[in-house]
Structures are given as C-alpha cells and as structure tokens.
Amino acid sequence: MERKKRHPQGSGPTFDQLSAFIAQLEAKGQNLDNPWLMTKILSKFTEDIQRQVLEEKVPSDDTRWNLRQQMHCLDMVLTQEEKIELQLPKRSEIKTLESSKKEYGKTKDIRNVKFCFYSDEKDHWSTHCPVFKDPKKNSQHLKNTNRCVGCGFRSHTLAECKSKGCQRCGKKHHTSTCFEAEASDFDRTKVKSDDARKKTASAGHNVVDGDEEDDPEAQESSTENSEENHTVLTAKHSATKRENQEGSNIFLLSGTLRTKHPHSDEFVQLTVLLDTGADRSFIEATLVHDLELPQQGSVLMKLCTFGNQKTTVKCMKTRLSIWDICGKQHDLNPYAYKDLTQGNVQGVLDIKDLMYINEKKIRLSSSAHGYIEPHQPRVIIGCDQLWQFIKFDEPQFTLPSGLLLIPTIIGYMVSGRKFQNGDIPELLDIHDTSLA
Incomplete structure (x- = not known):
C-alpha cells in the first residue's frame, strides 16, 4: 500500500x-x-x-x-x-460537525446570506434597509433589541465581538450605524479618479490609462486573437494658429522609409513618424489595402483623446517589410488604423541648415536633396519597435537653427525646435494623446 x-x-x-x-x-x-x-x-x-x-x-x-x-x-x-x-470520521464530516456547533465569526460564515436585522427581511442587507436609513436610529435599535452593535448578532456583546468592524471607516461598529455611510458614491468615485490621475501624472506627457475594464467586446476579441487588450498610447499632431502664421518651427522625429509594391516590386516611399509617446506602431488602413499586407490577427483597443470619451476600435495587425539606406530588409508589425494624424509634422529647413547638411554630406531620411516638405506620416513607429531604428553608434548633429539631426537606419531625421532669437519659447505645438 x-x-x-x-x-x-x-x-x-x-x-x-x-x-x-x-x-x-x-x-x-x-x-x-x-x-x-x-x-x-x-x-x-x-x-x-x-x-x-x-x-x-x-x-x-x-x-x-x-x-x-x-x-x-x-x-x-x-x-x-x-x-x-x-x-476516524472523514475530515469533511468533522468540519460540518464543528461548523454546526460554533458561533458566527469563528468557523461558520453566513455573511453570504442576505438578512436585515432591522426589518427581519431576507431580500436585502441591513446596510441597504429601505426602512431603517438613519445611522443614529439604527444604533439605538440594535441596543433596544439586545444585539451586538458591532455585527448585529444576539449571541455576544460588543466587547466579545470578533467582527472586523465597519467596512467604511474600520471602527468598532456595524456599517449600518456609521455616519460616514451617508457619503455619496460621487465623492468616492471622485477620490478614486483623483488617485488614478496622480498615478498617470508621474509618467509625464506619456499618459497611459492602465485600468482594465470588463468590456464584453474585449472578452469577445480574446477568442479572435491571443494578444491581450492592452492600453496603447499614440500621438496625434495638430498645429496652432500661431504656428501656421510664423512657419514650421517645430520638427517631429519623422522621415521616409522604403517598401516594395507587391506587383511592380519597385520601391515605394512612405512617410513615417518615430513617436516615443506611443507604445504600439500603426499604419494607415488604406496602405494595408494598397500594399496588400497580410493580416496577422486583430485586437480591440480603447482610444481616447483629451476632452473626448473612450471609444473601442478593432485594429488589424499586419507585417510591413522595409529597406534601410544600406539595402537591408527589416520587418515591422504595425496595427492598421484609418486616421493616424491631423496636420503636418514637418516644416521647411532654413538656408543655413541646408548648407550645413550639404557641407557635411549628411543623408537625410526625408529627401536626398536636403529639402524637407511638410507632410502627414502614414506610418507611426512606437516604442515597441522604435529603438531598432536609432543608430546609437553614429554622431548626432545640431543645425545652425537649433534643430537636431538624429541618425537612424533610414537616414538622419530632423527633430526639435528652432531658436527664437532670444524670445521665451511659447507653446507652438499640441499633441493630442490617444489611449488604446
């Protein structure tokens, strides 16, 4: 045996x-x-x-x-x-025998059975009695009926009570007799939302909403794709009126990348934005159709911009092959989305900047001639795949205008803000942060 x-x-x-x-x-x-x-x-x-x-x-x-x-x-x-x-009797029999003999609060737990010791009804809890709502009257009722003020039972006194106490304030009395119970649900929700804002504020402008909700649609999507329903941050750019008047003084980290057309096998130029404020990479949905990119599943994402409500959208995951300036192929895995950006993310370089670039023979990602036209990116590379683009072993340059040249595998990208002749810099650019 x-x-x-x-x-x-x-x-x-x-x-x-x-x-x-x-x-x-x-x-x-x-x-x-x-x-x-x-x-x-x-x-x-x-x-x-x-x-x-x-x-x-x-x-x-x-x-x-x-x-x-x-x-x-x-x-x-x-x-x-x-x-x-x-x-000997089985352990289950021993537990049943012991639970039938011992008092409430020791081994037998009957808190999952609804009962109101104010109205003697079994369809609601004592804390939600429709008749007894005044905490002061509730406390007096417990004393008049010889019940424990701590838990409401008659088998012991308050000094002998082993209850955990009030669920709201933690003090030694029943929740139905707590004066703090009259606090509204709005106040409690406000405190909870304030705590959430404090947590997200520590992340700087990269605001990420990490709370997961029991979304029926999200649960349904889990059967379609093995990926979890994460919160994703993307960035939408919009230019202010003053920026349009003074010219493009702010350059986001953007350029062009090369991919091949599925039929002609010729290189196609795509505008791209390297966005450190996004944790996912995206591509325009129309490009997925035009380039006949493969579908690799889909995932539900919760999108939200400042001042707007959250919306849940389904984004298809795909694969995009690109070629760097050395002719080496790289594979990206972006998500398809119909509206990536609003407004241009690039401007025009000054003459001094162009002369500096030509003198140093620096190859830009945006143009082989050193001229950068305003454009809207059709591909956004987030932090999930961004860092493989940066060439950390190559030198970084500062242009006469104050803009920076960042080395990447697809050429140097212009980023930063132009000098403003000693003026105090003002906010000329707004990023609407999208959460998904």
Missing part, C-alpha cells in the same frame, strides 16, 4: 518509493547503514511518525539499529496509522 499521505505534502518520496530505491542500492552492494542517511530518510515523514520510530530505537542498542530495522519500524507505524485513519 502506498503511503503518500504519511508525510508532508511535497516533502519527497513515499515509503514505497524509498523501499524500492533502497533495495536497488542493496542489490549493488552498497552499505546503507549510515547514520546520516538513516536520519535523512526519517526526515521525509511527519514529526509524529518520526517520534514513534525513535521510541522504538531508543530502548534498543544503537550498534544493532540499522536501516533495515528502521524501514521495518516505519512500515509498522504507517500501517497502524492507516488503520486508525480508516476508523
């Missing part, structure tokens, strides 16, 4: 396994009468079993006590324990 139950859970081999192992070692001529080995084997069993075996060992002569005697003694003790256990 296997005696797996005779030693602690997960403590090691059973008695039968130990016996088989010892028999194999003895067959190979191994001397197993080692005090350390015998102690190690005995430690595999419960303290109660060890004590019974040692009670047999102590009266005997230590020189005659060997491993075979110890295993024989273990077999006798375990067999006796199993016979005794068969005579």
Whole structure:
C-alpha cells in the first residue's frame, strides 16, 4: 500500500518509493547503514511518525539499529496509522460537525446570506434597509433589541465581538450605524479618479490609462486573437494658429522609409513618424489595402483623446517589410488604423541648415536633396519597435537653427525646435494623446 499521505505534502518520496530505491542500492552492494542517511530518510515523514520510530530505537542498542530495522519500524507505524485513519470520521464530516456547533465569526460564515436585522427581511442587507436609513436610529435599535452593535448578532456583546468592524471607516461598529455611510458614491468615485490621475501624472506627457475594464467586446476579441487588450498610447499632431502664421518651427522625429509594391516590386516611399509617446506602431488602413499586407490577427483597443470619451476600435495587425539606406530588409508589425494624424509634422529647413547638411554630406531620411516638405506620416513607429531604428553608434548633429539631426537606419531625421532669437519659447505645438 502506498503511503503518500504519511508525510508532508511535497516533502519527497513515499515509503514505497524509498523501499524500492533502497533495495536497488542493496542489490549493488552498497552499505546503507549510515547514520546520516538513516536520519535523512526519517526526515521525509511527519514529526509524529518520526517520534514513534525513535521510541522504538531508543530502548534498543544503537550498534544493532540499522536501516533495515528502521524501514521495518516505519512500515509498522504507517500501517497502524492507516488503520486508525480508516476508523476516524472523514475530515469533511468533522468540519460540518464543528461548523454546526460554533458561533458566527469563528468557523461558520453566513455573511453570504442576505438578512436585515432591522426589518427581519431576507431580500436585502441591513446596510441597504429601505426602512431603517438613519445611522443614529439604527444604533439605538440594535441596543433596544439586545444585539451586538458591532455585527448585529444576539449571541455576544460588543466587547466579545470578533467582527472586523465597519467596512467604511474600520471602527468598532456595524456599517449600518456609521455616519460616514451617508457619503455619496460621487465623492468616492471622485477620490478614486483623483488617485488614478496622480498615478498617470508621474509618467509625464506619456499618459497611459492602465485600468482594465470588463468590456464584453474585449472578452469577445480574446477568442479572435491571443494578444491581450492592452492600453496603447499614440500621438496625434495638430498645429496652432500661431504656428501656421510664423512657419514650421517645430520638427517631429519623422522621415521616409522604403517598401516594395507587391506587383511592380519597385520601391515605394512612405512617410513615417518615430513617436516615443506611443507604445504600439500603426499604419494607415488604406496602405494595408494598397500594399496588400497580410493580416496577422486583430485586437480591440480603447482610444481616447483629451476632452473626448473612450471609444473601442478593432485594429488589424499586419507585417510591413522595409529597406534601410544600406539595402537591408527589416520587418515591422504595425496595427492598421484609418486616421493616424491631423496636420503636418514637418516644416521647411532654413538656408543655413541646408548648407550645413550639404557641407557635411549628411543623408537625410526625408529627401536626398536636403529639402524637407511638410507632410502627414502614414506610418507611426512606437516604442515597441522604435529603438531598432536609432543608430546609437553614429554622431548626432545640431543645425545652425537649433534643430537636431538624429541618425537612424533610414537616414538622419530632423527633430526639435528652432531658436527664437532670444524670445521665451511659447507653446507652438499640441499633441493630442490617444489611449488604446
């Protein structure tokens, strides 16, 4: 008979396994009468079993006590324990018997059964009684009916009460008698939202809403795609009126990348934005159709911009092959979305900047001639794939206008803000942060 139950859970081999192992070692001529080995084997069993075996060992002569005697003694003790256990009631029966005798708050938990000790009704809790709503009157009612003010039961006094106390303030009284219970749900929701805003504020302008809701649509999407419904941040650019008047003074990290047309096999130029404020990469949905990109599943995303409500959209995941300036192929995995940006993300370089670029023979990502036209990116590379674009081993340049040249695998990208002749910089650009 296997005696797996005779030693602690997960403590090691059973008695039968130990016996088989010892028999194999003895067959190979191994001397197993080692005090350390015998102690190690005995430690595999419960303290109660060890004590019974040692009670047999102590009266005997230590020189005659060997491993075979110890295993024989273990077999006798375990067999006796199993016979005794068969005579005892099952543990489930013991628990049922104990729970029927002990008071509320000790072993039996009846808190999942609705009951109101104010109206003696069983269709609602005492904390939601439609008749007794005044905490002061509720407390007086408990005293008049000889009930514990801490939990509402008659079996004990407040001094003997083992209840956890009020669910709202934590003090030693029932929740229905708490004056703080009159606080509105709006106040509690406001406090909760304030805490959430404090957490997101620590992330700077990269606002990420990490709260996951039980969205039926999100649950449905889990059967379509193995990816989880994450919160994703993308950026939408919009130019202010003053920026349009003064010219493009702010350059986002954007350029062009090359991909191949599925039919002509010729290179196609696509405008791209490297967005450190996004944790996913996106591509225009029309490009997915035009380039006949493959579908690799879909995922539901919650999109939200400042001042707008959250909307849930389904984005298809695809694969886009691009080629860097050295002719090496790279594969991206963006999500298709119909409206990526609003407004241009690039401007026109000054003459001094163009002369500097030509003098240094710097190859720009946007144009081979050094002229950057305003454009709307059709691909957004987020932090999930952005850092493989940056060439950290290449030098970075500062143009005469104050703009920066950042080295990437598709050429240098212009980023930053132009100098304003000593004026205090003003906000000329707004990023609407989208959460998905």
